[in-house]
Amino acid sequence: MSEGSAAFDATGSPAAGDGQGFVDSVLGHGLAADDLARLLADGYARLASWPTGAVLAHRAEPQREFFVVLSGRLQVIRTRTDGSRHIIDVVNTGGACGAVTAFAAKPRWPADVHAARASRVLVVDTRELLSDAAPQPLRQRLLQNCVQLLADRARHLNSRGELLTRRGLRARLAFYLVRTADANGRVAPSLTRQELADHLQVSRASMTRELGRMADEGLLAIDGRTFQLLDAGALKDLSR
Secondary structure (H helix, E strand, O other): OOOOOOEEOOOOOOOOOHHHHHHOOOOOOOOOOOHHHHHHHOOOEEEEEEOOOOEEEOOOOEOOEEEEEEEEEEEEEEEOOOOOEEEEEEEEOOOEEOHHHHOOOOOEOOOEEEEEEEEEEEEEEHHHHHHOOOOOHHHHHHHHHHHHHHHHHHHHHHHHHHHHHOOOHHHHHHHHHHHHOOOOOEEOOOOOHHHHHHHHOOOHHHHHHHHHHHHHOOOEEEEOOEEEEOOHHHHHHHHO
């Protein structure tokens, strides 16, 4: 983690907002803000801050930790052989990055992790968490949340695999819209347009043109970064 060094919390104590960020995160489900200080004291994690543009981890580096975003935004980026960069995941406040590989037999970072925005991060040490055999309630709850986190990530990766099997931009866009729409047919992505294009593995210009065509055909309405599905049935057919 040489590039964009971390500004670690000097005392190891939570700063203002860290406790609530922890409670609202995938790892803090069912826990209280005060549990963050206990987690840090037990050596399971530490707090760190990274400025925008910093690199938290490099591809193929040995890994013994994963990141929980208390505030800010991370991007997981893989550099292609031609030098271009592909954003393979975006992790917003409350999400986790690197948890799947961190629990592998020989963990290594699968891609570079960048701070897309200034980020406050809980750095969780998986070795410490797994090696402590004390049957205390906090550790047990953390492990339960890790299991749920891994299950959620597996579903996410499976959905992404399904997305990338769709041939053609229109099919991928339709699949994404149908899968992410709420009960009212509304899609409000947390991704920017460029991040969405990277997620679909298409160019932003091509995606923008295709969205315009879908709107002209009455399949959806566009309001900024929000989409309203007007013909979910037709989009579902297109996604197959």
